[in-house]
Amino acid sequence: MRDWDDAYANSAHIPGSDKMPAQWAERAAAYRAGLKDFRADVAYGPGERQHLDLILPDGASKGLVVFVHGGYWMRFDKSTWTDLAEGARHHGWTVALPSYTLTPAARISDITAEITAAIAKAASLVSGPIRLAGHSAGGHLVTRMLCNDSRLEPAVYNRIAGTLSISGLHDLRPLLKTKMNETLRMTMEEATLESAALHLPRGHSPVTAWVGGGERPEFMRQSDLIANVWTGFDVPTRLVVDPGLNHFTVIDGLKDPSSPITARLIGLD
Numbered sequence: 001m002r003d004w005d006d007a008y009a010n011s012a013h014i015p016g017s018d019k020m021p022a023q024w025a026e027r028a029a030a031y032r033a034g035l036k037d038f039r040a041d042v043a044y045g046p047g048e049r050q051h052l053d054l055i056l057p058d059g060a061s062k063g064l065v066v067f068v069h070g071g072y073w074m075r076f077d078k079s080t081w082t083d084l085a086e087g088a089r090h091h092g093w094t095v096a097l098p099s100y101t102l103t104p105a106a107r108i109s110d111i112t113a114e115i116t117a118a119i120a121k122a123a124s125l126v127s128g129p130i131r132l133a134g135h136s137a138g139g140h141l142v143t144r145m146l147c148n149d150s151r152l153e154p155a156v157y158n159r160i161a162g163t164l165s166i167s168g169l170h171d172l173r174p175l176l177k178t179k180m181n182e183t184l185r186m187t188m189e190e191a192t193l194e195s196a197a198l199h200l201p202r203g204h205s206p207v208t209a210w211v212g213g214g215e216r217p218e219f220m221r222q223s224d225l226i227a228n229v230w231t232g233f234d235v236p237t238r239l240v241v242d243p244g245l246n247h248f249t250v251i252d253g254l255k256d257p258s259s260p261i262t263a264r265l266i267g268l269d
């Protein structure tokens with residue numbers, strides 16, 4: 001059998017990655033300190049981690065971007081990558097960054113419900129079109145919003161203009177075979193329910209699966225999978241392989257207003 005732990009291990013294959021979380025947090029804190037309009041810690045539920053940060057643009061808001069962070073549902077929070085809001089913010093979008101309860105305190109299906117509530121809250125505060133983005137585990141969470149069991153209210157769901165799943169996980173069943181499942185505590189039933197690629201899409205808003213060309217083959221396969229399957233249900237899909245980037249550098253372009261990934265996020269391309 002394949003070594004499934006190795007297939008989904010990112011840090012182990014990226015030199016210097018042990019120092020990255022501290023660098024990410026530092027960059028994000030410096031970015032927050034320079035923001036003119038930063039609304040921290042808006043509650044979207046009663047839980048300790050059920051809060052989101054809002055980053056507002058300089059002029060009128062064109063709409064709402066929600067970015068859901070990654071870390072295999074067990075690490076990090078809304079403050080780790082605040083600076084990734086800058087690309088969309090620069091172009092006039094309000095960006096919401098939710099935290100969520102991590103595993104093992106929550107199950108993945110609980111986190112899906114939390115992100116549903118976070119998007120509903122952000123949508124009640126910010127008008128206009130909604131664009132969803134998520135990285136890795138966050139890619140899982142945003143594509144789950146588009147499945148035909150999605151609990152988003154129609155008034156919110158119908159505002160979704162596009163979704164960007166960056167190095168997203170769309171079939172969770174292989175993770176059952178990793179040591180991470182000691183923390184994730186998924187059963188086959190939950191892994192199946194939580195796999196976007198095993199659901200029909202609820203509608204036809206466009207989905208982009210964006211993955212680094214230097215990522216582990218499983219991440220390439222996971223991106224290919226959602227684009228491939230949902231194309232068959234008339235979802236306009238794109239698969240973008242961004243050359244040379246790894247699982248951590250693949251999101252860097254979001255902070256750059258002129259990058260291709262920012263253009264994709266806000267529909268400029």
Ligand SMILES: N[C@@H](CC(=O)c1ccccc1NC=O)C(=O)O
Nearest residue numbers: 008009010011070071072136137
């Ligand atoms: N220690 C994990 C970290 C990881 O994969 C990760 C780190 C930051 C953001 C997203 C990640 N992956 C999926 O959610 C690994 O490298 O396997």
